[in-house]
Amino acid sequence: VTDNPISPAIIDRLPRYYHYIQTLLVPQGTAVVSSAELAATLGIDDTLTRRDMSAVGVKGQPKIGYRCDEILMAIRRNLGFSLEVGALLVGTGRLGSAIASYGGFAQYGLRIEAVFDSDDSKIGSEVAGLAVLPLTNLKDFLRTHSIEIAILTVPAPAVQEIADLLIDCGVRILWNFAPAYINTPEDVIVRNELMSVGLAQLLYHIKSRDLESKK
Amino acid sequence: VTDNPISPAIIDRLPRYYHYIQTLLVPQGTAVVSSAELAATLGIDDTLTRRDMSAVGVKGQPKIGYRCDEILMAIRRNLGFSLEVGALLVGTGRLGSAIASYGGFAQYGLRIEAVFDSDDSKIGSEVAGLAVLPLTNLKDFLRTHSIEIAILTVPAPAVQEIADLLIDCGVRILWNFAPAYINTPEDVIVRNELMSVGLAQLLYHIKSRDLESKK
DNA sequence: TAGATTGTTAATCGATTAACAATC
DNA sequence: TAGATTGTTAATCGATTAACAATC
Numbered sequence: 001v002t003d004n005p006i007s008p009a010i011i012d013r014l015p016r017y018y019h020y021i022q023t024l025l026v027p028q029g030t031a032v033v034s035s036a037e038l039a040a041t042l043g044i045d046d047t048l049t050r051r052d053m054s055a056v057g058v059k060g061q062p063k064i065g066y067r068c069d070e071i072l073m074a075i076r077r078n079l080g081f082s083l084e085v086g087a088l089l090v091g092t093g094r095l096g097s098a099i100a101s102y103g104g105f106a107q108y109g110l111r112i113e114a115v116f117d118s119d120d121s122k123i124g125s126e127v128a129g130l131a132v133l134p135l136t137n138l139k140d141f142l143r144t145h146s147i148e149i150a151i152l153t154v155p156a157p158a159v160q161e162i163a164d165l166l167i168d169c170g171v172r173i174l175w176n177f178a179p180a181y182i183n184t185p186e187d188v189i190v191r192n193e194l195m196s197v198g199l200a201q202l203l204y205h206i207k208s209r210d211l212e213s214k215k
Numbered sequence: 216v217t218d219n220p221i222s223p224a225i226i227d228r229l230p231r232y233y234h235y236i237q238t239l240l241v242p243q244g245t246a247v248v249s250s251a252e253l254a255a256t257l258g259i260d261d262t263l264t265r266r267d268m269s270a271v272g273v274k275g276q277p278k279i280g281y282r283c284d285e286i287l288m289a290i291r292r293n294l295g296f297s298l299e300v301g302a303l304l305v306g307t308g309r310l311g312s313a314i315a316s317y318g319g320f321a322q323y324g325l326r327i328e329a330v331f332d333s334d335d336s337k338i339g340s341e342v343a344g345l346a347v348l349p350l351t352n353l354k355d356f357l358r359t360h361s362i363e364i365a366i367l368t369v370p371a372p373a374v375q376e377i378a379d380l381l382i383d384c385g386v387r388i389l390w391n392f393a394p395a396y397i398n399t400p401e402d403v404i405v406r407n408e409l410m411s412v413g414l415a416q417l418l419y420h421i422k423s424r425d426l427e428s429k430k
Numbered sequence: 431t432a433g434a435t436t437g438t439t440a441a442t443c444g445a446t447t448a449a450c451a452a453t454c
Numbered sequence: 455t456a457g458a459t460t461g462t463t464a465a466t467c468g469a470t471t472a473a474c475a476a477t478c
Contacts (some may be wrong), residue, residue, distance in 0.1 A: 005423065006419075007395065011415060011416055011419050012412060012416075015409060015411040015414075015415040016409065016412065017406075018411070018415075019394070019396070019407075019409055019411055020396050023371065023394065023395045023396055024339075024395075024396050039293070041396065047425060057267075074369075078419075079418055079419050079422070080418045080419055080421060080422030081416045081418060083418065083421060083422060083425075085418065093313070094307070094310070094313035094316070095310065095313040095314050096307045097309050098308070098309035098310040098313060100393075100409075101309070102410070104394055104410075104411070105414065108415070108418060109418065110412055110414060110418070123427060139231065148418060149417060156238065164240045165283060173420070173421070175414075175415055175417060179234070179237060179238060179317075180232055180238045180257065181235050181239050181318055182236070189417070189420060191413055191416060192233055193233030193410075193413055194230060194231065194232075195271065195314075195317070195319075195408075196226060196230040196233070196234055196319070196323060197230045197231065198390065198406055198408055199230075199320065199323055199325060199390075200226060200229060200230040200233075200294045200323070201226055201227075201406060202364060202390060202404070202406055203293050203294055203295045203296060203300065203323065203325075204221075204226050204295055204390055205388070205404060206295060206298060206300060206363060206388070207294070207298060208220065210298075
């Protein structure tokens with residue numbers, strides 16, 4: 001049972017292997033995959049993939065490759081997909097309801113247990129099979145449920161206030177989809193999901209290509 | 216005018232600086248920021264921030280800091296935010312309309328010029344002020360408009376087929392939000408926006424913390 | 431002047447790749 | 455056996471950090 005700490009670079013690649021195998025190979029019925037194929041998918045060197053497999057404790061067979069199910073299992077174990085983590089979501093706009101409705105989180109062990117909104121007109125309606133709750137219920141809810149992660153899909157101007165409320169109620173992990181930074185105490189983890197990071201990479205690619213073609 | 220190529224690591228940090236300054240400092244009226252403050256925001260060493268500023272050609276003032284407007288301008292120039300890039304979006308579900316309605320892309324120079332959907336019942340309705348067009352119009356549209364980027368927010372099972380269609384019409388950059396991998400020719404750039412990457416990091420954090428507390 | 435902050439060079443560190451041995 | 459692929463050690467490369475000089 002390998003439980004050595006793994007580096008941030010590997011943590012970034014593991015879900016990409018996982019996703020490729022899960023969404024492409026498994027549905028095809030492919031049982032085995034080579035390091036070269038996985039590496040090509042991620043755009044990296046195949047030696048690196050073999051190192052990654054070794055780091056999470058997966059052994060391959062020379063001339064054959066790695067078993068898909070073993071890779072999936074190893075990634076789940078190493079990243080902690082089997083922890084059964086409880087989450088709640090605040091903000092049931094388009095983005096919030098898209099995320100709440102995305103069934104894919106279940107296999108990572110994340111359960112969205114409730115959705116909240118500050119807009120009274122939404123209270124009582126359903127999102128992804130969950131009744132939308134008013135923010136005034138938040139404190140009670142957190143007292144009675146084991147919630148690790150709060151998913152924030154509120155408008156940018158509201159996010160600081162709601163983060164403060166959640167932190168005050170004991171939440172220590174925020175997954176923020178609002179395009180705004182949040183000030184938090186040191187012991188709170190915030191992951192900002194910024195679309196601009198992805199966009200910046202595409203724009204830089206375009207810019208580099210245009211410069212190249214001018215030469 | 217510095218136009219040296221910058222490394223992937225820096226490309227990842229630049230939009231984060233930009234975002235912090237733009238959404239927090241500018242609204243506050245803060246004109247100047249220190250490398251220490253920027254570094255703390257990103258959770259990195261302040262020497263690295265000074266290196267980054269130097270890499271994009273921004274000069275600071277000892278004892279004062281860096282001017283926010285100069286940083287913003289330099290990042291825009293280095294990443295190519297002023298290129299005026301045309302985009303179209305396919306898939307006007309919750310996620311698609313959330314993205315189409317997000318006004319923040321404009322300042323990066325991205326214009327979403329049209330939205331498409333394969334669902335006939337949606338044709339004619341509006342998303343973010345744009346009439347939803349049928350996929351059958353796609354070819355004509357691409358012939359008559361300058362489109363660099365296709366944003367894919369369709370259901371996972373549909374994404375390969377729609378990507379093939381777009382590529383066939385000459386699109387060479389795909390920004391994929393569907394949780395599925397796309398097979399493409401070598402000259403096509405695909406950026407997969409995988410929520411699972413962010414989730415994996417949070418789960419790994421929880422797992423590490425739990426192990427820590429058991430010691 | 432003292433002190434705070436930037437700017438840069440050199441050292442370190444870690445991640446990736448090259449080379450090649452091991453295995454089926 | 456030959457060939458393909460994994461597995462690992464050593465070398466390289468690049469990114470980060472430490473140290474300290476420069477500047478206001």
